[in-house]
Amino acid sequence: MRTADAASGAKKPVLQRALSLLTDIRFLRVVGQLVFLALLVFLLAQVWNNILSALEANNLNPNLEFMQNRAGFEIGGAGDYSANDSYWEAFRVGLENTLSVVLAGLVGATLLGILAGILLLSRNWLLQNITRFFVEILRNSPLLVVIFVMFFVVVLSLPQLRDSLTFPQEAIATLPTSWILLGVIALGMWVWLRRADAAKRQFWWTLFASALVTLIVLHTLGGANPDTWGELNGLGALLDVRFLVAALAVGGGLAAILVFMKDEARDAALAVLAGVAAGLAVYYFGVLPNGGLRFETRPIIWLNNRGLTYPEIWATGRFAEWAAFITIGLGFAVAIFFYLRRQTEMTGKPYPRVRIAVLAAVIFTVVGWVIVSSEPVPATIIVQQDGALIEMPVAQALEEDLMTREQALAYATAPLEIVLPERQGLRMGSGDTLSPEYVALLLALVIYTAAFIAEIVRAGILAVPRGQLEAARALGLSYNQLLRMIILPQALRVIIPPMTNQYLNLAKNSSLAVAISFADVYQVMFTVGNQSGQSVTTIIIVMVTYLVLSLVISGIMNWINARFQLVTR
Amino acid sequence: MSDVTHSENTASAEPIIICRKVNKWFGEFHVLRDVTVDVMPREVVVVIGPSGSGKSTFIRCINRLEEHQEGEIIVDNITMGHDIRNIAAIRREIGMVFQQFNLFPHLTVLNNVMLAPMNVRRWSKEKAEQKARELLDRVGIPEQAEKYPGQLSGGQQQRVAIARALAMEPKIMLFDEPTSALDPEMVKEVLDVMKEVTSSGMTMVCVTHEMGFAREVADRILFFDQGRIVETGTPEQLFDNPQHPRTKLFLSQIL
Numbered sequence: 140m141r142t143a144d145a146a147s148g149a150k151k152p153v154l155q156r157a158l159s160l161l162t163d164i165r166f167l168r169v170v171g172q173l174v175f176l177a178l179l180v181f182l183l184a185q186v187w188n189n190i191l192s193a194l195e196a197n198n199l200n201p202n203l204e205f206m207q208n209r210a211g212f213e214i215g216g217a218g219d220y221s222a223n224d225s226y227w228e229a230f231r232v233g234l235e236n237t238l239s240v241v242l243a244g245l246v247g248a249t250l251l252g253i254l255a256g257i258l259l260l261s262r263n264w265l266l267q268n269i270t271r272f273f274v275e276i277l278r279n280s281p282l283l284v285v286i287f288v289m290f291f292v293v294v295l296s297l298p299q300l301r302d303s304l305t306f307p308q309e310a311i312a313t314l315p316t317s318w319i320l321l322g323v324i325a326l327g328m329w330v331w332l333r334r335a336d337a338a339k340r341q342f343w344w345t346l347f348a349s350a351l352v353t354l355i356v357l358h359t360l361g362g363a364n365p366d367t368w369g370e371l372n373g374l375g376a377l378l379d380v381r382f383l384v385a386a387l388a389v390g391g392g393l394a395a396i397l398v399f400m401k402d403e404a405r406d407a408a409l410a411v412l413a414g415v416a417a418g419l420a421v422y423y424f425g426v427l428p429n430g431g432l433r434f435e436t437r438p439i440i441w442l443n444n445r446g447l448t449y450p451e452i453w454a455t456g457r458f459a460e461w462a463a464f465i466t467i468g469l470g471f472a473v474a475i476f477f478y479l480r481r482q483t484e485m486t487g488k489p490y491p492r493v494r495i496a497v498l499a500a501v502i503f504t505v506v507g508w509v510i511v512s513s514e515p516v517p518a519t520i521i522v523q524q525d526g527a528l529i530e531m532p533v534a535q536a537l538e539e540d541l542m543t544r545e546q547a548l549a550y551a552t553a554p555l556e557i558v559l560p561e562r563q564g565l566r567m568g569s570g571d572t573l574s575p576e577y578v579a580l581l582l583a584l585v586i587y588t589a590a591f592i593a594e595i596v597r598a599g600i601l602a603v604p605r606g607q608l609e610a611a612r613a614l615g616l617s618y619n620q621l622l623r624m625i626i627l628p629q630a631l632r633v634i635i636p637p638m639t640n641q642y643l644n645l646a647k648n649s650s651l652a653v654a655i656s657f658a659d660v661y662q663v664m665f666t667v668g669n670q671s672g673q674s675v676t677t678i679i680i681v682m683v684t685y686l687v688l689s690l691v692i693s694g695i696m697n698w699i700n701a702r703f704q705l706v707t708r
Numbered sequence: 709m710s711d712v713t714h715s716e717n718t719a720s721a722e723p724i725i726i727c728r729k730v731n732k733w734f735g736e737f738h739v740l741r742d743v744t745v746d747v748m749p750r751e752v753v754v755v756i757g758p759s760g761s762g763k764s765t766f767i768r769c770i771n772r773l774e775e776h777q778e779g780e781i782i783v784d785n786i787t788m789g790h791d792i793r794n795i796a797a798i799r800r801e802i803g804m805v806f807q808q809f810n811l812f813p814h815l816t817v818l819n820n821v822m823l824a825p826m827n828v829r830r831w832s833k834e835k836a837e838q839k840a841r842e843l844l845d846r847v848g849i850p851e852q853a854e855k856y857p858g859q860l861s862g863g864q865q866q867r868v869a870i871a872r873a874l875a876m877e878p879k880i881m882l883f884d885e886p887t888s889a890l891d892p893e894m895v896k897e898v899l900d901v902m903k904e905v906t907s908s909g910m911t912m913v914c915v916t917h918e919m920g921f922a923r924e925v926a927d928r929i930l931f932f933d934q935g936r937i938v939e940t941g942t943p944e945q946l947f948d949n950p951q952h953p954r955t956k957l958f959l960s961q962i963l
Contacts (some may be wrong), residue, residue, distance in 0.1 A: 486832050489830055606806060617796070705814060
């Protein structure tokens with residue numbers, strides 16, 4: 140029995156109720172969604188069917204078994220892979236290359252982008268406009284063009300191997316002992332005067348500066364010491380007289396100042412004259428030693444059109460011990476940091492907790508290195524010489540270069556062994572090399588993404604209202620505190636969401652590596668697809684790879700973002 | 709503290725703020741013209757005048773939120789110049805309350821109030837927190853300490869801003885139109901707090917359009933027009949018997 144389900148209670152004809160249902164928005168919403176879902180399922184089924192039938196026509200069925208087949212192609216620069224390995228191995232190499240370029244790119248783009256963003260707000264007209272110029276050029280070029288420019292114009296036009304650019308240049312430099320001494324004195328004064336008041340600081344620095352000027356003038360006039368000055372000018376006899384006069388003049392000046400001048404002017408004049416006197420004394424008594432420290436610089440980084448070569452770093456047999464020292468040091472530093480922070484909070488006394496913690500970690504690291512390296516080495520070693528195994532002292536084996544790499548590492552005294560790059564004929568004999576493709580791709584991704592990040596950072600900083608800065612200044616916060624406690628937390632809130640987009644862009648843009656044949660995951664899988672004919676499956680693998688990469692990046696960024704959001708009503 | 713002791717104090721002591729022939733330009737625009745005024749310790753000075761007359765710029769020059777180009781400003785015997793140490797020293801002794809509150813939105817109310825004492829005065833956390841809770845109690849919102857500024861009403865935010873400025877234990881308080889951005893029904897709660905602050909003997913310079921408040925608490929009123937102090941006097945003199953025609957016109961339009 141149909142009861143009054145209309146609120147009015149008036150019975151309506153069935154047809155009219157059905158018609159009113161057709162104009163009911165709730166009903167229409169549900170129907171609309173159902174229709175859309177049906178269409179979508181139908182379309183996808185059609186597409187999938189088409190793919191399957193097309194594959195079947197070519198005797199292929201989509202699964203992952205073919206990935207275990209022999210790859211049969213080489214990948215440049217992959218030491219642990221050969222053409223005899225499976226497609227999965229090739230995929231792994233590509234994935235490693237992609238991850239390596241993406242991770243390095245994210246770090247580089249973030250640092251460069253933040254720097255450029257701050258420069259865009261610089262009050263220095265030149266800095267600001269140069270940065271603006273580069274940012275505009277990069278933001279308005281296609282990334283592919285930037286990659287090509289980096290590869291063909293920048294990296295491939297680097298000099299040939301034998302003319303490699305090296306840093307630092309191979310050279311011998313001498314640092315005079317007197318300059319080292321002056322540096323030490325200056326450093327001592329800086330430490331000593333750091334907490335002194337302005338007047339005292341000015342006095343001693345003026346004294347130091349005028350002594351330095353006096354010394355430089357005397358050196359230029361007469362050479363390294365007073366004896367040669369006399370000889371050079373044939374005035375040896377007059378030397379003492381001249382110094383006597385100078386000393387009298389300076390002494391008289393000092394006396395006059397002490398008697399006649401007052402307050403600040405007196406301090407300044409006193410500092411200058413005392414400095415001149417000190418300079419004269421140092422010069423005359425020849426206190427400053429001759430000679431100096433000799434430096435031999437050897438190239439650490441080589442840059443040529445075959446890529447960028449940097450030192451090999453090997454962990455030796457003693458590395459684990461040293462790593463233990465470092466771990467303990469870090470733990471200790473963290474403990475000190477939190478303890479001091481608590482002390483500061485409790486008592487209000489400011490301890491330089493970051494500096495103390497860093498110092499603790501550094502001391503552990505350095506002392507650990509010294510202790511670990513000073514442990515005794517076994518006296519003898521068994522090496523192969525002229526086909527026979529013989530036992531000989533380690534030093535001798537080292538000298539005659541008879542140890543294998545493994546033995547050398549096991550018997551090394553230092554925890555780390557660094558092998559500097561060296562050229563051997565037509566190739567690099569030692570050192571790890573980044574391929575030109577890698578360098579070009581990384582550079583292009585970094586500068587291109589940094590241009591966008593720069594604008595995001597600039598916008599983020601500008602988004603902090605002026606009133607915030609005024610309030611912080613009115614409270615007496617220093618510029619550093621203002622930046623750290625007020626601007627940064629508020630700017631980050633604005634910066635992080637668009638930054639996430641840029642990070643995702645960088646990760647996905649790395650697939651443009653295919654343009655310069657860098658073996659990233661897309662390029663490798665492209666080859667796999669071509670070779671095996673399993674293009675649908677390989678494309679799906681590539682898509683899933685980038686999907687996972689993107690989800691990881693945005694997951695991390697969302698977590699960070701949630702921590703910076705403001706609480707409002 | 710009665711008005712009588714106020715004037716006795718002001719008569720004997722040294723001025724705590726001295727402005728001599730202060731001039732300032734924004735580009736071509738001459739905002740402050742030969743502003744000369746002394747403020748005595750514990751004195752309450754209210755600055756009134758039409759908008760654009762330079763009254764906000766004037767009090768912002770006192771703690772160097774704006775830089776004056778000519779003349780001399782001496783606060784608590786420290787000369788305001790280009791020396792950052794002097795600027796910092798002066799700012800430590802001056803609290804300021806803004807029209808737009810300018811609370812730090814990423815910090816809780818309590819942390820807003822504790823920030824400067826801990827980082828500028830280097831107080832311990834306990835001392836700063838105790839002071840902060842005391843002040844929040846004084847401005848009447850002890851229960852909001854753990855909330856964020858975005859969760860408070862305008863009147864409550866402005867009271868937090870006053871507590872934040874007082875937490876540094878300043879010798880001088882500057883108020884830059886503290887009630888202008890508030891809903892009418894919240895003006896009173898802020899004015900009540902300000903009256904309470906004046907009664908504690910704080911030196912105060914206040915820009916406001918609240919003439920009732922000015923009449924009630926001010927020791928002296930400065931009337932600004934076109935960057936000049938046109939007229940100055942006690943509230944009675946200025947409101948009841950203005951001398952300058954510009955003052956008369958202004959008062960006739962707002963009262």
